[in-house]
Every structure is written in C-alpha cells, then in structure tokens.
Amino acid sequence: MSGTLNHALLGRAETENAMYGVPRLRRRRIPRWLRIPIGLGFLALALLLIVGIATWRPATPPESLTGAHSEAIVVEVVDGDTLKVVPVTVDPSSAESQTVRILGIDTPETVDPEAPVECFGPEASSFLGAMLPPLTEVTLVTDPHQQDTDQYGRMLRHVVVGGDLVAERILAGGYGVRYEAASTDLDQRFIQAQEAAKEQRAGLWGSCFP
Numbered sequence: 285m286s287g288t289l290n291h292a293l294l295g296r297a298e299t300e301n302a303m304y305g306v307p308r309l310r311r312r313r314i315p316r317w318l319r320i321p322i323g324l325g326f327l328a329l330a331l332l333l334i335v336g337i338a339t340w341r342p343a344t345p346p347e348s349l350t351g352a353h354s355e356a357i358v359v360e361v362v363d364g365d366t367l368k369v370v371p372v373t374v375d376p377s378s379a380e381s382q383t384v385r386i387l388g389i390d391t392p393e394t395v396d397p398e399a400p401v402e403c404f405g406p407e408a409s410s411f412l413g414a415m416l417p418p419l420t421e422v423t424l425v426t427d428p429h430q431q432d433t434d435q436y437g438r439m440l441r442h443v444v445v446g447g448d449l450v451a452e453r454i455l456a457g458g459y460g461v462r463y464e465a466a467s468t469d470l471d472q473r474f475i476q477a478q479e480a481a482k483e484q485r486a487g488l489w490g491s492c493f494p
Contacts, residue, residue, distance in 0.1 A: 354423070365451075392488065
C-alpha cells in the first residue's frame with residue numbers, strides 16, 4: 285500500500301469517527317511511577333541474557349574425548365555415581381548388566397549397608413536417576429589415566445548422554461564432589477564445575493557445609 289493511499293485511509297477513518305461520535309484512540313502512556321521498575325526489569329533481563337551467554341558452554345561430543353568408546357543402555361541407577369548398563373546391541377531384559385562407576389566424582393553414600401545415608405545422598409541419586417532413566421542410551425568412554433575397572437570389578441568410565449558429560453553436570457549442580465584421588469583427562473573441567481557450585485552454594489555445598 286502506498287504512503288499516500290495509507291494516509292488517505294487514516295484520514296477518512298478519523299473523519300468517520302468524528303461524525304459518529306467515536307472517540308479517537310489515544311496512545312497510552314506508562315505512568316511515571318512505573319517507568320523506573322519497568323526499566324530495571326528490562327535491565328535485569330538483559331544482564332541475565334549476558335550471563336547466560338557468557339557461562340554457556342557447548343555440549344561435549346563423545347568423539348572429542350580420548351579413550352575407547354562404547355554405546356550402552358542404562359538398566360538401573362544404583363546411587364549418585366554408579367549405574368548398571370548393558371551393551372546397546374543386546375536386549376536389556378535378558379542380558380546380564382555391568383556396573384559402571386562414573387569417573388572423576390564422588391557422591392554421598394546411600395547404599396552401603398555398613399554406613400549411614402550421607403547428607404544429600406538421596407538427592408544425588410534422584411538427580412542421576414532423572415538424568416539417566418532406564419533404557420537411556422549413553423556413551424561410555426575410558427580414560428588413559430585410569431584402569432579399566434576398580435577393585436570391585438566396576439567399569440571406570442566417563443558417561444556422556446545427549447552431549448552432556450554426566451560427571452560435570454553432577455558437579456555443577458552440587459550433587460557430588462570431585463574425586464581427587466582419581467585423576468582424569470577432564471580434571472580442569474571438573475574443577476571449574478565444582479568451584480562454580482561452591483560459589484553458588486549449590487546442592488550439598490549449601491545443605492551439608494553451612
């Protein structure tokens with residue numbers, strides 16, 4: 285529509301409104317007392333977006349990790365840092381599961397019959413269970429700094445799901461601590477995730493270390 289035609293139509297509408305007693309629409313102005321709160325709200329939203337962009341990190345493609353890779357299906361979450369899996373090529377309902385101990389982290393104890401349930405242990409188990417429900421497909425990755433299994437016969441692996449490094453998510457949420465005795469090729473990332481959780485008093489850092 286041309287500018288001249290558009291202007292003519294608007295003029296005709298105003299004339300008709302005046303003829304039939306229709307009041308002209310007025311531009312609503314924001315009350316002065318609302319301007320500062322609204323402005324602060326937009327400023328806070330902008331800051332949140334900036335912080336989100338600054339702290340966002342790309343997903344972790346499994347192929348970017350060193351070590352041998354294998355695909356598996358989650359059968360059960362045992363506790364906050366241990367799960368049972370079967371190879372992706374077999375039927376989970378009939379195959380014997382293998383236990384995986386997630387590398388680089390330690391979560392509060394919940395299943396040791398000789399030890400009490402530790403602070404924030406149930407929350408850590410629930411977090412991992414929500415992230416890795418049964419039949420979830422995961423990528424298991426060995427670490428050149430670690431043995432293949434521990435003294436209990438559990439496979440020692442990094443676990444990746446949907447591009448997320450599970451151990452890093454656990455540390456960032458404050459559901460566990462970095463296992464310093466188990467050096468891995470991802471130590472720096474684990475340290476950064478843990479420090480961020482400590483600063484924010486997230487998870488066990490706010491509940492178990494007042």
